[in-house]
Amino acid sequence: MLVATGLTKHFPVGGVGVRKVVHAVDGVDLELRRGSVLAVVGESGSGKSTVARLLAQLLPLTAGQVLLDGHDARVRGRKAFRRYVKRVQMIFQDPFGSLNPVHTVRYILTRSVRIHRGRLRGAELEAALTELLERVHLTPAERYVDSYPHELSGGQRQRVAIARALAADPEVLLADEPISMLDVSIRLGILNLLQDLRDRLGIAILYITHDIASARYFADRTTVLYAGRVMETGDSESVTQDPKHPYTRLLVASAPDPDDLGGTVGGLTAGEVRESGIGGEPPSLIDPPPGCRFHPRCPFAVDLCRREVPDLFDVGAGRTAACWAYSDRGDRPVIGQRTTGVRADEEAAP
Ligand SMILES: Nc1ncnc2c1ncn2[C@@H]1O[C@H](COP(=O)(O)OP(=O)(O)O)[C@@H](O)[C@H]1O
Ligand SMILES: [Mg+2]
Known part of the structure; x- marks a missing residue:
C-alpha cells in the first residue's frame, strides 16, 4: 500500500x-x-x-x-x-x-x-x-x-x-x-x-x-531502527524470539519483560546487559560514527564495522540484518555468547 x-x-x-x-x-x-x-x-x-x-x-x-x-x-x-x-x-x-x-x-x-x-x-x-x-x-x-x-x-x-x-x-x-x-x-x-x-x-x-x-x-x-538506519527486518515473532543483529539482541535482552521474551536471548540476560556496559548511549547524529552506526556500542565490532556500512544481508525466511557478521567477508566479526564487558576484538588482541 x-x-x-x-x-x-x-x-x-x-x-x-x-x-x-x-x-x-x-x-x-x-x-x-x-x-x-x-x-x-x-x-x-x-x-x-x-x-x-x-x-x-x-x-x-x-x-x-x-x-x-x-x-x-x-x-x-x-x-x-x-x-x-x-x-x-x-x-x-x-x-x-x-x-x-x-x-x-x-x-x-x-x-x-x-x-x-x-x-x-x-x-x-x-x-x-x-x-x-x-x-x-x-x-x-x-x-x-x-x-x-x-x-x-x-x-x-x-x-x-x-x-x-x-x-x-x-x-x-x-x-x-x-x-x-x-x-x-x-x-x-x-x-x-x-x-x-x-x-x-x-x-x-x-x-x-x-x-x-x-x-x-x-x-x-x-x-528495527538505530540512529536513523535499519538494523534488522523480519516477521515479528522471529525478530523478537531469535534476533540476529547485536542491537536487536540488546533491545530484546533489556526489554521490560525478560521472562516473556526468553530472558537470555543471544546469551545475555537483562542483568548481564546492564553489567557489561554495552547499554551505552545512541551516537550523535550530527557526526554519526562511520561504518556501522552501532559499532561503538557493539561488543562484537571489528575493524570492518568501523570502516564500512553493512548492507542488509539476507538472514533467511524473509529476514535481513545490517551486520557484517552475516556477510561472507573474511574479515567479518563473529557474534558470540558473552557475559563480560570486554569487546570481541580486544579479547583477540595480544
Ligand atoms: N526539526 C528538527 N530539526 C533538527 N533535528 C531534528 C528535528 N526533528 C528531529 N530532529 C532530530 O532527529 C533525530 C531523530 O528524531 P525523531 O525522529 O524524533 O526520533 P524518535 O521519534 O525515534 O525519538 C533526533 O536526533 C532529533 O533530535
Ligand atoms: Mg518520536
Missing part, C-alpha cells in the same frame, strides 16, 4: 555560516501492506517520528521516494495534500495534546467527517458519529459524543483520536507511539482496537514503538 525506498532526512542545524546537519533518517526502506501491521522499533532519537512525518508528507524528503499504491506520493499544493491525508492518517503519542480541549467529541468528529466525507447533516451526520464511536468501542455513543476531552480518560481520548482518523476512511494509519503515554492497564485495549481495524477494515498500519515486546504482540512484521 505504502512503500518507501531510500527514505532520508537531514535537518540543517547551527547558526549562520555553520553548515551542519542532523542525519535523522538515512536510506530507510519500508513496506506497509494492506491488512497488516508493521512495527518500527527503536530507542528515543532513532528517527522513528521523522519516518512517520515523512510518510505523512508533513516534511519534505532529503532523498528517497514514497509510493502510495504504486504512485509517487509527493504532494504539491493544498488540494493534493488533502487527497493524500484522506488516505494516510496519523495518530499521535499524546491524546491530551492532539485533541483541542475547547471542543466536544461531537465537534472534533464532525469536523473530520465534513473535511473528508462532505457536508453531512442531521440524521445522516448523527449516524456517522455513532458509527465512528462504535468502531472505537466508545458505546453507547450518546454517552461520549457531547463530552469534552478533559472528561475522558487517556485511553478514551486516544479512541476519539482514532475515530477522528477513521472519519477519513483511510487506507493507511501511521501510529506514532500510540500507547506510550497511556496507563499500562489500558494499553492492550488500544492495541486490540487497532488490530481489529486492521482485520475488519484491511487498513495498513505503521506502529511506532520503543517497546519491542509490544511489537511482538501486535505487529506482523518488525523493522
Whole structure:
C-alpha cells in the first residue's frame, strides 16, 4: 500500500555560516501492506517520528521516494495534500495534546467527517458519529459524543483520536507511539482496537514503538531502527524470539519483560546487559560514527564495522540484518555468547 525506498532526512542545524546537519533518517526502506501491521522499533532519537512525518508528507524528503499504491506520493499544493491525508492518517503519542480541549467529541468528529466525507447533516451526520464511536468501542455513543476531552480518560481520548482518523476512511494509519503515554492497564485495549481495524477494515498500519515486546504482540512484521538506519527486518515473532543483529539482541535482552521474551536471548540476560556496559548511549547524529552506526556500542565490532556500512544481508525466511557478521567477508566479526564487558576484538588482541 505504502512503500518507501531510500527514505532520508537531514535537518540543517547551527547558526549562520555553520553548515551542519542532523542525519535523522538515512536510506530507510519500508513496506506497509494492506491488512497488516508493521512495527518500527527503536530507542528515543532513532528517527522513528521523522519516518512517520515523512510518510505523512508533513516534511519534505532529503532523498528517497514514497509510493502510495504504486504512485509517487509527493504532494504539491493544498488540494493534493488533502487527497493524500484522506488516505494516510496519523495518530499521535499524546491524546491530551492532539485533541483541542475547547471542543466536544461531537465537534472534533464532525469536523473530520465534513473535511473528508462532505457536508453531512442531521440524521445522516448523527449516524456517522455513532458509527465512528462504535468502531472505537466508545458505546453507547450518546454517552461520549457531547463530552469534552478533559472528561475522558487517556485511553478514551486516544479512541476519539482514532475515530477522528477513521472519519477519513483511510487506507493507511501511521501510529506514532500510540500507547506510550497511556496507563499500562489500558494499553492492550488500544492495541486490540487497532488490530481489529486492521482485520475488519484491511487498513495498513505503521506502529511506532520503543517497546519491542509490544511489537511482538501486535505487529506482523518488525523493522528495527538505530540512529536513523535499519538494523534488522523480519516477521515479528522471529525478530523478537531469535534476533540476529547485536542491537536487536540488546533491545530484546533489556526489554521490560525478560521472562516473556526468553530472558537470555543471544546469551545475555537483562542483568548481564546492564553489567557489561554495552547499554551505552545512541551516537550523535550530527557526526554519526562511520561504518556501522552501532559499532561503538557493539561488543562484537571489528575493524570492518568501523570502516564500512553493512548492507542488509539476507538472514533467511524473509529476514535481513545490517551486520557484517552475516556477510561472507573474511574479515567479518563473529557474534558470540558473552557475559563480560570486554569487546570481541580486544579479547583477540595480544
Ligand atoms: N526539526 C528538527 N530539526 C533538527 N533535528 C531534528 C528535528 N526533528 C528531529 N530532529 C532530530 O532527529 C533525530 C531523530 O528524531 P525523531 O525522529 O524524533 O526520533 P524518535 O521519534 O525515534 O525519538 C533526533 O536526533 C532529533 O533530535
Ligand atoms: Mg518520536
